[in-house]
Amino acid sequence: MSYAAGTLDEGFSLVAATHISMCDECRARLESFEAVGGALVDECEVIELSGHALDATFALIDAMPEAPDAPWVEKTSKDSVFPSPLQEYVGGDLDKVKWRSIGSGVMQAVLKTEGPGKVRLLSIPGGTAMPDHGHRGLELTMVLKGAFEDEDGYFARGDVEVANEDLHHTPVAVAGEDCICLAATDAPLRFKGLVPRIAQPFIGI
Amino acid sequence: MSMDIVIEDGAVPERTAEYVATVMASSSESYGPKDNDAFVAMVAAIRDNKDRRAFAALFRHFAPRVKAFLMKSGANEGLAEECTQEVMATLWTKAHMFDPSRASVSTWVFTIARNRKIDALRRMKRPEPEDLPWGPEAEPDQADAMSLKQESEKLAEAIADLPEKQRELIQAAYFGDLSHAQIAEATGLPLGTIKSRIRLALERLRHAMG
Incomplete structure (x- = not known):
């Protein structure tokens, strides 16, 4: 709902947009939340514009080039791993990600966003566990490839795990292919073990 | 006031233009949420005929609402005025993208204004979901548009209640x-x-x- 209202952090918005690209049920929910916004616009108060506003708008329209929506980026193909909103941030599909190793075969790539939150791609080899950690804020983790399991359940492509202060978990990538996730947080994670806590400032989690 | 004229599927431009003229002549003051049909016809007139009178009518109804929305979101008067004009100009350029079977005109205006607000006030990008691939029929389904209309009216009543x-x-x-x-x-x-x-x-x- 916050995504529909436009009040969500950029990182969380990216997870929402990526998920909605793959989930029709959530797209329908988004559209119904937007309909609420539309209905509120209908009945909200009005603030009159200046007298010349309409003319100014026509001037804007006349100044705009014809057919402005030509370079609509080519549709992502069926077999791409990343839906288009994510591709815009990465600059392409999975093969364009600039990974950085953060140990135990785990790699990450931090995506550039505004605001206090952080959003990153993680690649976890099948069968590998992420360090046990808790949360100071909200963490949204969406699976793009492979799957992971934790105390909360089993998450596969398209699934989103919502973790908050109450959840302390140890995600384990399910054996087999690497698990690629998109994870957005609004506050640093809280690791249990000493080693990850020391490493935290260096890897920026 | 409410409009009871229903536009037939695939209305020809002349007919649409005529309809818009009738609608605009019949009421220069205010429209309610039940006038989505009239708004849809105006958007179509902009798309097909670059109809400036239809645009002016949409502007009169929606621009003051968009401005109020932006000011409630923290924009000052000057910025809100400027962004409102940009939002309304976007309606003109994107008229061909509007799909009346998926959203009411009010909802469409809301999403454009919301995205402009995010750009202008929060200076960040808004990631948009991938567009749905269009089905075999290019024309929006009239039955969908009708049920959407009924749902929008129900929704407005529910919010009021x-x-x-x-x-x-x-x-x-x-x-x-x-x-x-x-x-x-x-x-x-x-x-x-x-x-x-x-x-x-x-x-x-x-x-x-x-």
């Missing part, structure tokens, strides 16, 4: 550009109360939409 406090919170969440935590701070209500009232309100709306 919400208890005052729930309606205020829903409005704050949409227009105030506030997170639930910020609403809690502003109203002095505990976060749990805010969340449950918003959930209750959305639940009621869903129930009303049956």
